[in-house]
Amino acid sequence: MSPDALAELYAMAHDPAVAWMDYAVCPEVDGELFFAEKGDPVSSGAAKAICRGCLVIAECLAWALDNDETGVWGGTTETERRRMKRKPKSVSGVGLAA
Numbered sequence: 001m002s003p004d005a006l007a008e009l010y011a012m013a014h015d016p017a018v019a020w021m022d023y024a025v026c027p028e029v030d031g032e033l034f035f036a037e038k039g040d041p042v043s044s045g046a047a048k049a050i051c052r053g054c055l056v057i058a059e060c061l062a063w064a065l066d067n068d069e070t071g072v073w074g075g076t077t078e079t080e081r082r083r084m085k086r087k088p089k090s091v092s093g094v095g096l097a098a
């Protein structure tokens, strides 16, 4: 490993922005579940169930939203996070009563 790569690895390992990853449950289970083919509800459902027992689910979800991650992160699929990021639809027609 080059000195630059080693320095980058060291910096990432000590980056407080990713310190929550030390508490992630997913490295202990089959990673394939988290990166299944799109539309595979069995694998994504199993991954999401694992996330529900993870202490850092909120931090993980925030990371995935900020970094446009693929796969299941923070108990959500890529499609679900895409929906979360969309702006709320207009509520025109709903106004203050005079």
Ligand code: SF4
Residues within 6 Å of the ligand: 023, 024, 025, 026, 027, 034, 050, 051, 052, 054, 055, 056, 057, 058, 060, 061, 072, 073, 074, 075
């Ligand atoms: S919430 Fe899910 S994807 Fe995120 S760290 Fe925990 S187990 Fe892994």
